[in-house]
Amino acid sequence: MLERFSPAIAANRFGLGAKPGELAQIGSQPRDWLYAQLSGAAPLLTGPELHSSAETLARGLEVRRELRAAKRAAAEATSDSDDKANAVAAFMKIGQVYRPIYIAEATARLRQGVITDRPFVERLTYFWTNHFAVSVDKNLVLGLAGSLEREAIRPNVLGHFSDMLLAVERHPAMLLYLDNHLSVGPHSRAAGLLARRQGSQRRLGINENLARETLELHTLGVGGGYTQADVTTFAEVITGWSIGGDGYGRRFAGGKPGEFVFRPEIHEPGAKVVLGKRYTDTGYDQGVAVLRDLAAKPATAHFIATKLARHFIADDPPTRAVEHVANAFLSSNGHLPTVYRALVDSPDAWAQPLPKYKTPNDYVVSTFRGLQLPAEGGRASLAAFEVMGQRTYSPGSPAGWPDKSADWDGASALIKRIEWADAVGQRVGSRLDAKELAPQLLGDNLTPATRTAISRAASGAQAITLLLSSPEFMRR
Amino acid sequence: MNPFTPSAATAATCGAEFRSVAANGGPPCSPVWLQQPYDDAMRLLKRRAFLHAGAFALGGAFLTSRLAFARTGTSKSRFVFIIMRGALDGLAAVPPYGDSDYAGLRRELALKAPGAPGGALPLNGFFGLHPSLGFLHDSYTARELVVFHAIASPYRERSHFDGQDVLENGSLQPHAVQTGWLNRALASLQTPRGKELGVALGQNFPLVMSGPASVTSWSPSKLATLDDDTLERITDLYAGDPLLASRLADALAADAIANGATDTEMNPTVPDVIANGTSDASMSSAVPHDVAHAAPQAASTNAQSDAAGDVQPNQLQRGKPMRYTEVARAAASFLRRDDGPQVAVFDTTGWDTHANEGSAEGQLAGRLAALDAGLRTLKDELGPAWADTAVLLATEFGRTAATNGTRGTDHGTATTAFLLGGAVQGGRVLADWPGLSSHALYQGRDLKPTADLRSVLKGVLSEHLLVASSSLESSVFPNSSEARPIKDLLRS
Numbered sequence: 001m002l003e004r005f006s007p008a009i010a011a012n013r014f015g016l017g018a019k020p021g022e023l024a025q026i027g028s029q030p031r032d033w034l035y036a037q038l039s040g041a042a043p044l045l046t047g048p049e050l051h052s053s054a055e056t057l058a059r060g061l062e063v064r065r066e067l068r069a070a071k072r073a074a075a076e077a078t079s080d081s082d083d084k085a086n087a088v089a090a091f092m093k094i095g096q097v098y099r100p101i102y103i104a105e106a107t108a109r110l111r112q113g114v115i116t117d118r119p120f121v122e123r124l125t126y127f128w129t130n131h132f133a134v135s136v137d138k139n140l141v142l143g144l145a146g147s148l149e150r151e152a153i154r155p156n157v158l159g160h161f162s163d164m165l166l167a168v169e170r171h172p173a174m175l176l177y178l179d180n181h182l183s184v185g186p187h188s189r190a191a192g193l194l195a196r197r198q199g200s201q202r203r204l205g206i207n208e209n210l211a212r213e214t215l216e217l218h219t220l221g222v223g224g225g226y227t228q229a230d231v232t233t234f235a236e237v238i239t240g241w242s243i244g245g246d247g248y249g250r251r252f253a254g255g256k257p258g259e260f261v262f263r264p265e266i267h268e269p270g271a272k273v274v275l276g277k278r279y280t281d282t283g284y285d286q287g288v289a290v291l292r293d294l295a296a297k298p299a300t301a302h303f304i305a306t307k308l309a310r311h312f313i314a315d316d317p318p319t320r321a322v323e324h325v326a327n328a329f330l331s332s333n334g335h336l337p338t339v340y341r342a343l344v345d346s347p348d349a350w351a352q353p354l355p356k357y358k359t360p361n362d363y364v365v366s367t368f369r370g371l372q373l374p375a376e377g378g379r380a381s382l383a384a385f386e387v388m389g390q391r392t393y394s395p396g397s398p399a400g401w402p403d404k405s406a407d408w409d410g411a412s413a414l415i416k417r418i419e420w421a422d423a424v425g426q427r428v429g430s431r432l433d434a435k436e437l438a439p440q441l442l443g444d445n446l447t448p449a450t451r452t453a454i455s456r457a458a459s460g461a462q463a464i465t466l467l468l469s470s471p472e473f474m475r476r
Numbered sequence: 477m478n479p480f481t482p483s484a485a486t487a488a489t490c491g492a493e494f495r496s497v498a499a500n501g502g503p504p505c506s507p508v509w510l511q512q513p514y515d516d517a518m519r520l521l522k523r524r525a526f527l528h529a530g531a532f533a534l535g536g537a538f539l540t541s542r543l544a545f546a547r548t549g550t551s552k553s554r555f556v557f558i559i560m561r562g563a564l565d566g567l568a569a570v571p572p573y574g575d576s577d578y579a580g581l582r583r584e585l586a587l588k589a590p591g592a593p594g595g596a597l598p599l600n601g602f603f604g605l606h607p608s609l610g611f612l613h614d615s616y617t618a619r620e621l622v623v624f625h626a627i628a629s630p631y632r633e634r635s636h637f638d639g640q641d642v643l644e645n646g647s648l649q650p651h652a653v654q655t656g657w658l659n660r661a662l663a664s665l666q667t668p669r670g671k672e673l674g675v676a677l678g679q680n681f682p683l684v685m686s687g688p689a690s691v692t693s694w695s696p697s698k699l700a701t702l703d704d705d706t707l708e709r710i711t712d713l714y715a716g717d718p719l720l721a722s723r724l725a726d727a728l729a730a731d732a733i734a735n736g737a738t739d740t741e742m743n744p745t746v747p748d749v750i751a752n753g754t755s756d757a758s759m760s761s762a763v764p765h766d767v768a769h770a771a772p773q774a775a776s777t778n779a780q781s782d783a784a785g786d787v788q789p790n791q792l793q794r795g796k797p798m799r800y801t802e803v804a805r806a807a808a809s810f811l812r813r814d815d816g817p818q819v820a821v822f823d824t825t826g827w828d829t830h831a832n833e834g835s836a837e838g839q840l841a842g843r844l845a846a847l848d849a850g851l852r853t854l855k856d857e858l859g860p861a862w863a864d865t866a867v868l869l870a871t872e873f874g875r876t877a878a879t880n881g882t883r884g885t886d887h888g889t890a891t892t893a894f895l896l897g898g899a900v901q902g903g904r905v906l907a908d909w910p911g912l913s914s915h916a917l918y919q920g921r922d923l924k925p926t927a928d929l930r931s932v933l934k935g936v937l938s939e940h941l942l943v944a945s946s947s948l949e950s951s952v953f954p955n956s957s958e959a960r961p962i963k964d965l966l967r968s
Binding site: 137178179182183184186203204205206207208209212216222228231389396397399406407409410411412413414415418419422447449450453457458462465466469470471474 | 561562583633634635636637638650676681686692693694695702705706707709710712713714715716717719720723724726727728730731825826828830831879880881882884886887919
C-alpha cells in the first residue's frame, strides 16, 4: 500500500471530484487545503426558492385539513359525485405543494456541489444527512428533507456533534419521519382524559420509533449497550416532542404551525432511568439531558468514527484509523472539525490504489462538477440520481444509504453509469475536450490506458464517455 | 423555477417539448440529454444486435461474458425468494381472528372474521388472510400455498438492519458472516464451471445472494443508447480492472436475456420488459420517471403517495397494485427459460408500519394488494414453469401484538412467512400457535416465536433445490441443528 499526499486524492476522496483548475490550486500541500476548509463559519444554503421547514409544513398541514374535509364529504356521498372528485383533487394537491419544494431543494444541493470551493465540507454535509437519514418516500417528508439538511445539518457541520444531534432530533422532518410527534405518554394528562371518556376504542400510547433509531442509528449504534427497556423509557422521555399546528386533531392543537413544540399534556410524567442514569422530570429538558449524555458516550464516539472512516478511508477501515478518530471525538467533546482533522491526518486516508467505489450520488455530482454542467434543469438534472439508484433524499430507511463499495458496484448499476455517461458525452462532446479535462479531473490517478483510450476516441462525445466510464473516475 | 409552480405542468411541458425539440438538439428544458429516448427502437435494436453478437459470438478478448446460466443436473425446479424489508405485521397479514385476545390487542386495527364486511379471507377457521391477498387466497384454495405463523429467524433483538442481516446471512448473529445462505446453497450444488444459478433483480445486490457462487443482477435500463463501438472500447478500457470487466460483461448478457434475445434469434420487437417501462418507483432500483416517458406526473404521485398514511384516500390506490408487476415479469422472463437461472431474488419494501397502519383498508392494505398483484403476475408470466416453482416470502421480524399510540405497531418478534407455487404442497397453515394472552407474549409484548424460519428454508432447499443435508448443516446454515427441516413442503 502506497501513501502519497496527492491533490487528486484530496479532491476525489475528501471532496466531490475536481473542478477544472482545482488540482493546480490545491498544490503541494493537499492536507492544508482540506484543513483550511474546516475553519470559519459553515457555508449555509439559502435562496428565494428555499423555504423554512415551518413554512413548508404549515402549508402541508393546511392541505391536509382540506383533504380530510374532502374525504369526509366523499365518504358521505352516495354515488360518484363532485365530492369524490374533490377528494382526489385535494390528494393531488399534497404532491403539488411538496414536489416543487423537493425539486428546488435537491437542485440547490446539486448546484452547491458543483460550484462550492469547500467540497470537503459539502461531502461532510452529505455524510451527516445520510447518518441522520429521513426518506422522501414518506409523503410529508418530501417537502422537508432538504430543510432538515439546511436547518439542522449545515449550521452544525463545523460545530459540536451534540448540537447537531439535538437540532436533528427536534426537527419536524425527523419527528414526522419517525412518528414521534404523535407519541403520547400513557400516564400523561391527555391519555388520562381520553381513557375517562366512554366508548373510546382508541388508547393513546408511545411510539418507540424515534427513540430506538436515535440509540441504534444516531448515537450508540446497535450493540452499543442499550436494552429494550432503555428504548421504551427513552421513548417516554421524548413524548411531547411534537410539531405545532392543529393538523392532528384538537389534542395536538397549539404551538406555531409547522414548528417544534413541546406538549406537556402528552409528556409521560416522572423521573426515568435511561442507560442506568436517573433523569428527573424536567419536561423538555429531560430529553435534552439524555441526548447530551448519549452524544458523549464512548460507544457513540466509536460508532461515528467507524462510519467516518468507512466513508472516507475504506470499507473495512484499519482499527488504528478508527481509534485515532474516536479519540479525537472523545477528547474534544465531539468538536467536529477536530474529528475531521484526525481523519485527514490518518496516513491510511491517503492509501493507493483507490479503495472506494463512488456512490451514485458522488458519481453524478463529480460529473456535473468536473464538466461544469448546469444544475438548473430541475427534474431533468435530478433524474440522473434516480437512474443510478440514489434518488436524492430517498434512502428508503432511517439507516440511510449503505456505504460499502459492494453495495454499489453491481453489474446493472455499472451499465447505468456507462449509459448515462454516454448520454452526457453526446450532449457535451462537441464543446468539451476530454483530453484536456482528464488530467485536470484525475491528476496523478489518470492511467496510461485511459489517456490512450481518450486520445484514440472516435469522437468528442465518445472521449467524454470514456473519461466518465474509466475505472479511475468510478472510484475515489 | 418558482417552487410553487405545480410541477405536473412543468414536467408535462418538459416531456412534450422534448419529443418535438430533441431532434433539433435544442435545450427546451435543459439539460434534455438526460431524457434520451429509451424507446428509440433503432438504437436499442442495434445495441441488442451487438449484445447478441458480442456476448455470444464475436468473442473479443473481454467481450465474452462469463454469464451463462445453469440448472443443476436435470432439475427443472425454480425458486424465488422475496424479502419483505421493514418487518411485516404477521398479525395483520394472517389475522388469528379465532384467538379471543386478538381483537382486544388490535382494537381499531383488528380485522373481522370472514363473512363480515371487510373481513378476512377464510383459511382454516382460526386464521384468515388479509382481504387484500386475493391471489394468495386463490393459491391456498388451489393447494399451492403454505402459510407459516408464529415464525421467526434466530434474531431476537429489534433492529431492522441487524434483523435483515440475520435473515440473509443464515447465521445466528448479525454481521457474523459476510455471505448469504442462498448463495452458499447454490455454491454447494454441482454446476458446470462458470455457470450462474441465480439472478438478483433490482439495482443493488442483496446479502442473501452474495458469496462464492457466481450470480448476477439485473434491473430495467432506460438509457440504452450506447453503440457497439463505445461499448467495445469501454470493455477494452476495463481489461486491467477485473471487477469492472466482469460486471460489464454480466450486465450486457443479463440485458440480452431479460430482453428476450436468444442464442439463435434476435427478438424483433422492443423487449417487453423495457417497453412496459415502469410508472412506479417502488422497486429498490428507483426507476427514472423523467427518462421513461411514462406519464411523469402520475408516476411521481404514485411514488410519493407510497407511505402517505392517512392522506391517501382509498380510491386513489388504483394503479398501486402495479408496483411489483415489472419486477415479477422480469423474474419470470429469466426463470421460464430452459437455459435460465434457477433462482431469483427481489426486495419488497414499506412494511414498517409504525403509524396509521390501517386495517381492511389503508396503508398496509394497499401494499399487500400490490404484493398480491405482483405474485399473480409472476404466476401468469411463468406459464407452465409455475408448476416447477416455489416462492418464499419472508421478513426480518414481526411487530408488537398490541396497537401502539399512533394506530400502528412497533418492532416485534414472530410473524408470518408464505410458501407458494405450483411445486408446493399447499392448502395448509403451519403454526404451533402460542396464543396472544399477556403471559403468552414474548417479553410481554410480541407474538412468541414457536417455529424457526431456517426450518422452512432448509426444507425448501433440500426438497426443491436438492441441496445436500450435509451442506445445509455446515455451510448454508451453520449451528442450526435445532432447526430441523420441515418435510413434505413440496409435492413429490
